[in-house]
Amino acid sequence: MPAEFRFHPLKAGAAARQATVTWQGALARVDRELFDAVARRHWPGADRVLPRLGRAADHGVLWAGLAAALAVGGSARTRRAAGAGLASLALASATVNTVGKWSVRRPRPVIDAVPPIRQLRRAPLTTSFPSGHAASAFAFAAGVASLAPAWGVLLGPVAASVAFSRVYTGVHYPADVAAGAALGVTAGLVVRPLNAAAATAAAARIRTVPGGPAQADGAPALPDGAGLVLVANSQSGTANTAGDVLAGLPRAELVTCTGPELTDTLASAAARCTVLGVCGGDGTVNAAATAALRAGVPLAVFPGGTLNHFAQDLGILDAMDTVRALTAGEAVRVGVGRFTPGPEPVRPPGPDGGPEGGPGDGPGRASEPGYFLNTFSIGVYPELLGHRLRWAPRIGGGPAALLAAWRVLRTERPVRLRLAGRPRPVWLLFAGNGTYHGTGPTPKRRLGLGEELLDVRVVRGGGRPGPRLFAAAMAGPLTRSPVHLATRVRSLRISDVPPGTPLAYDGEYATAPTEFRLDKLPEALLVYRPATTP
Numbered sequence: 001m002p003a004e005f006r007f008h009p010l011k012a013g014a015a016a017r018q019a020t021v022t023w024q025g026a027l028a029r030v031d032r033e034l035f036d037a038v039a040r041r042h043w044p045g046a047d048r049v050l051p052r053l054g055r056a057a058d059h060g061v062l063w064a065g066l067a068a069a070l071a072v073g074g075s076a077r078t079r080r081a082a083g084a085g086l087a088s089l090a091l092a093s094a095t096v097n098t099v100g101k102w103s104v105r106r107p108r109p110v111i112d113a114v115p116p117i118r119q120l121r122r123a124p125l126t127t128s129f130p131s132g133h134a135a136s137a138f139a140f141a142a143g144v145a146s147l148a149p150a151w152g153v154l155l156g157p158v159a160a161s162v163a164f165s166r167v168y169t170g171v172h173y174p175a176d177v178a179a180g181a182a183l184g185v186t187a188g189l190v191v192r193p194l195n196a197a198a199a200t201a202a203a204a205r206i207r208t209v210p211g212g213p214a215q216a217d218g219a220p221a222l223p224d225g226a227g228l229v230l231v232a233n234s235q236s237g238t239a240n241t242a243g244d245v246l247a248g249l250p251r252a253e254l255v256t257c258t259g260p261e262l263t264d265t266l267a268s269a270a271a272r273c274t275v276l277g278v279c280g281g282d283g284t285v286n287a288a289a290t291a292a293l294r295a296g297v298p299l300a301v302f303p304g305g306t307l308n309h310f311a312q313d314l315g316i317l318d319a320m321d322t323v324r325a326l327t328a329g330e331a332v333r334v335g336v337g338r339f340t341p342g343p344e345p346v347r348p349p350g351p352d353g354g355p356e357g358g359p360g361d362g363p364g365r366a367s368e369p370g371y372f373l374n375t376f377s378i379g380v381y382p383e384l385l386g387h388r389l390r391w392a393p394r395i396g397g398g399p400a401a402l403l404a405a406w407r408v409l410r411t412e413r414p415v416r417l418r419l420a421g422r423p424r425p426v427w428l429l430f431a432g433n434g435t436y437h438g439t440g441p442t443p444k445r446r447l448g449l450g451e452e453l454l455d456v457r458v459v460r461g462g463g464r465p466g467p468r469l470f471a472a473a474m475a476g477p478l479t480r481s482p483v484h485l486a487t488r489v490r491s492l493r494i495s496d497v498p499p500g501t502p503l504a505y506d507g508e509y510a511t512a513p514t515e516f517r518l519d520k521l522p523e524a525l526l527v528y529r530p531a532t533t534p
Contacts, residue, residue, distance in 0.1 A: 142188020225249025
């Protein structure tokens with residue numbers, strides 16, 4: 001065999017090693033050229049935004065804050081998505097810091113070409129490959145997207161901006177960021193099956209009628225709907241639901257209205273009905289419950305809005321559940337939370353700022369109490385809700401929620417007020433109509449609606465709101481720590497509230513009085529609910 005065709009193992013191995021070195025060198029040169037191109041390029045406005053965004057993501061603070069905002073202000077599915085994002089982030093961060101950084105000990109870039117205005121005040125001490133910030137950013141976005149795809153789409157640009165900021169500030173090569181992003185997405189895919197299993201289990205639990213109050217006597221059976229006046233909020237897209245109700249209860253009276261007409265329409269319907277029915281989300285149901293309480297009539301809830309927390313906790317998933325309960329005369333008595341203004345009334349926000357509101361936005365006349373079926377809050381959540389309601393008509397609900405969370409977590413200050421006579425700065429004062437069980441930024445549901453106490457949570461002022469809200473979310477009822485307090489009480493007096501402070505109740509927005517009392521009305525409202533699920 002000619003010598004040029006003979007196989008020489010030593011020569012072949014050396015050639016392979018040389019090819020590998022050449023290939024790695026070529027990639028390193030391309031990576032460096034891309035890094036230098038970013039350093040030379042002027043990006044209008046980026047000098048003010050990207051370095052700050054990167055610093056906000058240090059130690060996962062940005063993602064913890066966003067998870068807390070989603071947990072506080074989102075639906076049950078959104079809260080599960082926030083938990084999934086944090087689980088993915090934890091997996092990605094652990095992998096980067098235990099395997100990635102120590103396996104590939106790549107030095108940080110030389111930043112001579114990076115303008116000083118972009119450079120971080122403190123250079124990172126760890127090795128460069130892969131980027132932990134990129135891994136955490138894409139892991140959180142991928143984890144959230146596994147349960148809430150719409151939120152994942154909104155978080156994707158934020159994650160990409162955080163990742164790019166690491167190249168822009170000169171602390172990572174593009175390849176470091178690309179590897180970190182790939183690792184983060186992989187972490188989200190690894191956690192995804194666990195998220196799907198948890199969501200399936202949660203859906204199964206929702207389908208079970210919750211405990212709490214027993215079936216109540218005195219609820220009239222309306223087999224054909226005669227005596228039922230159903231008020232449907234047309235802004236909630238309830239036409240199909242209302243049609244299903246009339247198909248099952250043909251003699252029911254249907255009244256449709258818009259938000260500004262809601263309070264007067266409900267009061268008129270409650271005055272002439274045997275049973276007041278309502279089709280809409282939690283805000284509409286709150287207004288109907290207020291009308292039913294004042295008129296002394298039972299309430300029938302047909303879920304049809306964006307959020308239906310009260311209906312779900314009641315054990316009602318669709319309109320036909322309520323139709324069956326009305327036909328059989330099956331109902332329970334539930335407790336209602338109440339807030340009664342002191343010297344000043346609760347007023348809807350005025351035209352000079354805040355979300356626009358109609359007659360149904362606040363409890364109404366001076367000293368007239370307001371009611372809540374789910375939750376009441378002062379602090380970060382009402383501020384976030386106000387910003388979201390103001391911006392949503394212009395940029396859409398999802399982007400408005402992200403922008404509101406960013407604004408609130410960066411710029412708001414704790415509310416200084418008095419709780420039971422003691423001065424306290426608080427990031428959030430939360431009162432639940434019944435105990436919300438569960439820990440972590442995962443769905444928290446009430447096991448029953450017949451409790452006689454309010455579930456009160458206080459996130460103490462000081463520090464940044466994001467980490468404190470997250471720490472409080474990780475705790476359950478009847479717990480306390482240096483940053484939060486959780487207890488159950490029958491009533492609570494709040495005073496010295498700064499003028500103009502917003503409050504939120506059942507997703508509605510109003511201006512808080514300077515002094516008011518929170519308390520619980522046990523078994524105050526008769527609500528239709530089927531005794532069993534099909």
